[in-house]
Amino acid sequence: MTLSERIPPPPAPDGTTTDGRDATAIVFPGMGPSSFAEVGKFLLLDPYARKRLAEADEALGYSVFDRFRTSEEDYSVHSQIAFLVNSMAMADRALDTLGLSPTVCTGPSFGQKAAAAFVGSLPFADVVRLTADLARCEEEYFSGAYEDVVTHSFVRTPQDRLDEILAGFDDRGAWYDVSGRLDAGFHMLSVREKELDGLKAAISAAGGYSMYSMRPPVHAAAFGELRHKAEAEVFGGYELADPSMPVVADQDGTVVRDAAGMRTMMLDTFDRPVHWPSVVENLMGLGVRTVCVTGPDNLFHRLDLTKDSFQVHTVGLPRKRSRERERRA
CATH class of the missing domain: 3.30.70.250 (Malonyl-CoA ACP transacylase, ACP-binding)
Known part of the structure; x- marks a missing residue:
């Protein structure tokens, strides 16, 4: 049976399907290294990526591709935007080519940003700007705290x-x-x-x-001041909307259904740990039996917990040669 044959009807208020069929969740992965050498050609040639990249350029007022090409850090602001662009491009491809119609969404760690755009809590252009603003906020914070x-x-x-x-x-x-x-x-x-x-x-x-x-490090209770800094200096400039479908928070599996919950989830990423088992448990509680991981993922679709719990589909970048290097979950 193909994924398109498993498409569920619109969800009931609790996020489950109404006719007994399995629900499908879209999963936006956490960020791994995203160097220009690995993904630059994809950004230039893939039609879905080109469209999203043009939207990112318009949002920021400059060429993301050109700045990404000269970036030397895996987690620079432009590397992060490129990862976001590719994640959204692969979701676009999944919707078009697989007939994907998810009723639940989740995005562990960095994947929260793409998830926020996908469910309409923020327009994609705003998520691009938010990503750039948060990257600079974190860089400033870690230049004077927890540098070691x-x-x-x-x-x-x-x-x-x-x-x-x-x-x-x-x-x-x-x-x-x-x-x-x-x-x-x-x-x-x-x-x-x-x-x-x-x-x-x-x-x-x-x-x-x-x-x-x-x-820099991530998801630690000690980074409460970073959370406060991001809330005061960045999130105040963005107005979130209620998500179009339930979103499962990566910290504890909470099912988020409104704008306030989305804002809390995105702030929690700074000072609360990721707990993927809770996400899996609550996805299953919402009737999810199939997940589609869209984006450059080297981790979440490979986890035993994911594979043992769901039918897993991936829509990602062309396979690249693996390497042993640092990456960000």
């Missing part, structure tokens, strides 16, 4: 072994914050950079495997 902190992701580490590792931090008075749980044994932990080697050694001793470290 990274967020480290690792797998195959059961919760009881992680508890032992964290107890060691507590015993020696070392700072840390839990930044996310993505799957069984898959964790994100923010630590001082001087603690990173010891953390990696402890993970290995527990039978786990270190994946990557992110700089």
Whole structure:
């Protein structure tokens, strides 16, 4: 059975379908490295990407493509906008070529931005401007606070072994914050950079495997001041609307149905950890059995929890050669 044959009717008020058929959710992934060498050709040639890129250019008043081409950082403001453009372009393609008609939406971490545009809480042009404003806000914040902190992701580490590792931090008075749980044994932990080697050694001793470290760090309770800064200096300039469909928040699986909830979810990303198991649980509670991940995703569609819970479809960039480097969840 094709995805188009599984398209559900409009959702009931609780987000489920009304005739017993499975619901479909669209998932916008968190951001990974997005260098010009990898995605520049796609932005130039793909018709869906060209259209979204033109909208981004108009919103910002300059050529995103030209500035992205000269950017040297994976998470520069223009890298972030390019990732947003590509995520939305792949959603456009999914709607056109798969006949996709989702009744639920979610967007872990950076994916919240594309999700906000997709459900109509903000026009795409506003999301482009918001992305640029938030990138500069974060850069300014981390230039004077938590400059020595990274967020480290690792797998195959059961919760009881992680508890032992964290107890060691507590015993020696070392700072840390839990930044996310993505799957069984898959964790994100923010630590001082001087603690990173010891953390990696402890993970290995527990039978786990270190994946990557992110700089600047993300989703930590300690970043409350960044949240306040973003709320005061950035979000005040944007008026969100109620989403056109339920949105499942990536922090705890809360089902968001109004503008206030969307604003809270997007602010929560600064100082609350991602918890993908809660997202999966509540998607299933809304009747979702099929998810379509649209965007340059190297992570969420591959998680065991995702694959075991749903029929998974991906609409992403042409497959690129994998590399071991830092990426942002």
